Amino acid sequence: MKVLLLENVHAVARETFTRHGFDVEVRAGSLAEPELIEALQGVDVVGIRSNTKITAAVLDAAPDLRAIGCFCIGTNQVDLAHATLRGVGVFNAPFSNxxxxxxxxxxxxxxxxxxxxxxxxxxxxxxxxxxxxxxxxxxxxxxxxxxxxxxxxxxxxxxxxxxxxxxxxxxxxxxxxxxxxxxxxxxxxxxxxxxxxxxxxxxxxxxxxxxxxxxxxxxxxxxxxxxxxxxxxxxxxxxxxxxxxxxxxxxxxxxxxxxxxxxxxxxxxxxxxxxxxxTPHVGGSTEEAQEEIGTFVSTKLTAYVLTGATSLSVNLPDVAPAPREGAFRMALLHRNVPGVLAAINNTLAAAGVNIVGQSLATRGEHGYVVTDTDRLVSDETLASLRHVAEAVNLEAWSDDAE
Structure with missing residues (x-):
C-alpha cells in the first residue's frame, strides 16, 4: 500500500508506515487541487497538515484513497461529509499540540x-x-x-x-x-x-x-x-x-x-x-508536539487500514475491534437504517460462513460493523455484501492478504 505525506509531516510518521510495510512518498509543501489529484493516483493513505485542501473533487478523483490523516488539530481543510460518503476514514490529533x-x-x-x-x-x-x-x-x-x-x-x-x-x-x-x-x-x-x-x-x-x-x-x-x-x-x-x-x-x-x-x-x-x-502558523510547531502528532496520527491510520479500527476517527463511527479472532475480517460502512446487520449475517449464513466476532457502532447517518469469520469469504459473497442496499464501503483482510 502507498502513503503520501505532505507539508513536512514529522519523520516519525514515515518510520511508522515503513515499519508496517507501506511504500511512503514524502513532499515538503502542500499541493493545489490539480497537482493533488495527480499525486493521489494509486495512493491508499494521504497525510496533510492545514494547507492542503481535500475537496469533494479530489476525493472523487482518488478512487484508491482509503484514509486521510490530518497531522494537526483542525479538519476543516477536508470535506468530511464527502469523505464519509466515499468510505474514506479521517483522523487527526486533537490534543497533541x-x-x-x-x-x-x-x-x-x-x-x-x-x-x-x-x-x-x-x-x-x-x-x-x-x-x-x-x-x-x-x-x-x-x-x-x-x-x-x-x-x-x-x-x-x-x-x-x-x-x-x-x-x-x-x-x-x-x-x-x-x-x-x-x-x-x-x-x-x-x-x-x-x-x-x-x-x-x-x-x-x-x-x-x-x-x-x-x-x-x-x-x-x-x-x-x-x-x-x-x-x-x-x-x-x-x-x-x-x-x-x-x-x-x-x-x-x-x-x-x-x-x-x-x-x-x-x-x-x-x-x-x-x-x-x-508568526507563520507555528502554534503547534514544536519538536515535541510534531513528534507526538506524527506518532499519534500515523498509528491511528495504520490501525484503520490494517485492522479496521476507527477509534477517534473524525467522521466514522468509533469501533475498536479485538485482535482478529478468525481467518478473515471485513469492515462495512453503511447507512444507519434498521436491518443492515441482519442482511450481513444472513448473507454470511447462506454462504455457510460462521461469525466468530463482531463489533458495531453508529454515528449519525452511518453505521460501521467489523466482522470476523472462521474462514475466508468468497469473492461472490463479498460482492453480495457490497450490494447490500445501504452499504457504502467494504474492506477485507485475510491471512493470505497479509
Whole structure:
C-alpha cells in the first residue's frame, strides 16, 4: 500500500508506515487541487497538515484513497461529509499540540504587555529606547478566552498561575477551571478583558467572527491574539484598530491566505505595525508536539487500514475491534437504517460462513460493523455484501492478504 505525506509531516510518521510495510512518498509543501489529484493516483493513505485542501473533487478523483490523516488539530481543510460518503476514514490529533499553542500564546501575552516587538526592533536599528511608557505587568489583568476547549482551558490554568484573572465565552456548556468566570456573551467578555485570545474551531459558522464591531467593543489599550483559524478574523479591521491606537498590540499566528510552501512570499495588511507579532502558523510547531502528532496520527491510520479500527476517527463511527479472532475480517460502512446487520449475517449464513466476532457502532447517518469469520469469504459473497442496499464501503483482510 502507498502513503503520501505532505507539508513536512514529522519523520516519525514515515518510520511508522515503513515499519508496517507501506511504500511512503514524502513532499515538503502542500499541493493545489490539480497537482493533488495527480499525486493521489494509486495512493491508499494521504497525510496533510492545514494547507492542503481535500475537496469533494479530489476525493472523487482518488478512487484508491482509503484514509486521510490530518497531522494537526483542525479538519476543516477536508470535506468530511464527502469523505464519509466515499468510505474514506479521517483522523487527526486533537490534543497533541495543546501545550505548544498555550506556551506560544502565554509568551505573546507577556511580550506584548512589555512591548517587546518594537523594543527589540529599535535595538536592532541601533536606537536605545529605555522607557516604561506603555509597558505593563500582566498580574491582575483580565484575559478573555473565546473558545474554552482543550487549548482554552489549559491557557486558563497557566494564565491564573501567573496572576491573571480569566474570563471566557463559549457557545457550548463548559466547566470553568480554577477561578475563571463564564461570560454570558462575547460582547460582555470584550468589554471586560485586557487581553482577548481566540481559540475557536474552523466550522463555517465561525468565518468572520471577529471584525470591526468586535474590535470596537474591546477595551482601549487592549491586546488581541489569534492562534485559532485565519478566516475567523478581519485583518484589515484589526490593522485600523492598531493604527488608531484603540488596541495596543496583537499577535497573529494564522491568516486567511497562507503561503503554500517554505520560503514563499507572505502578504498581510498587518506587516510593519508596531507591537504586532506575526508568526507563520507555528502554534503547534514544536519538536515535541510534531513528534507526538506524527506518532499519534500515523498509528491511528495504520490501525484503520490494517485492522479496521476507527477509534477517534473524525467522521466514522468509533469501533475498536479485538485482535482478529478468525481467518478473515471485513469492515462495512453503511447507512444507519434498521436491518443492515441482519442482511450481513444472513448473507454470511447462506454462504455457510460462521461469525466468530463482531463489533458495531453508529454515528449519525452511518453505521460501521467489523466482522470476523472462521474462514475466508468468497469473492461472490463479498460482492453480495457490497450490494447490500445501504452499504457504502467494504474492506477485507485475510491471512493470505497479509
Amino acid at each position: 495543546t501545550r505548544s499553542v498555550v506556551e506560544l500564546v502565554l509568551g505573546e501575552i507577556l511580550a506584548l504587555a512589555r512591548r517587546l516587538p518594537e523594543k527589540t526592533q529599535r535595538m536592532h536599528d541601533g536606537v536605545w529606547d529605555k522607557s516604561a511608557k506603555g509597558a505593563y505587568e500582566t498580574r491582575g489583568r483580565t484575559l478573555g478566552i473565546v473558545g474554552y476547549g482543550n487549548i482554552g482551558t489549559q491557557l486558563s490554568n497557566v494564565a491564573e498561575a501567573i496572576g491573571m484573572r480569566v474570563a471566557f465565552f463559549d457557545t457550548a456548556d463548559r466547566l470553568a477551571h480554577g477561578n475563571a468566570r463564564r461570560m454570558g456573551s462575547l460582547e460582555e467578555l470584550l468589554e471586560e478583558s485586557d487581553v482577548v485570545s481566540l481559540h475557536v474551531d474552523g466550522r463555517p459558522g465561525n468565518a468572520g467572527l471577529f471584525g470591526a464591531e468586535q474590535f470596537a467593543r474591546m477595551r482601549p489599550g487592549a491586546v488581541f491574539i489569534n492562534a485559532s483559524r485565519g478566516m475567523v478574523v478581519d485583518d484589515l479591521a484589526l490593522r485600523e484598530h492598531i493604527l488608531s491606537g484603540h488596541l495596543s498590540g496583537a499577535a497573529i499566528d494564522v491568516f486567511p491566505v497562507e503561503p503554500k510552501a517554505q520560503g514563499d512570499l507572505f502578504e498581510s495588511p498587518l506587516r510593519g505595525l508596531d507591537n504586532v507579532i506575526l
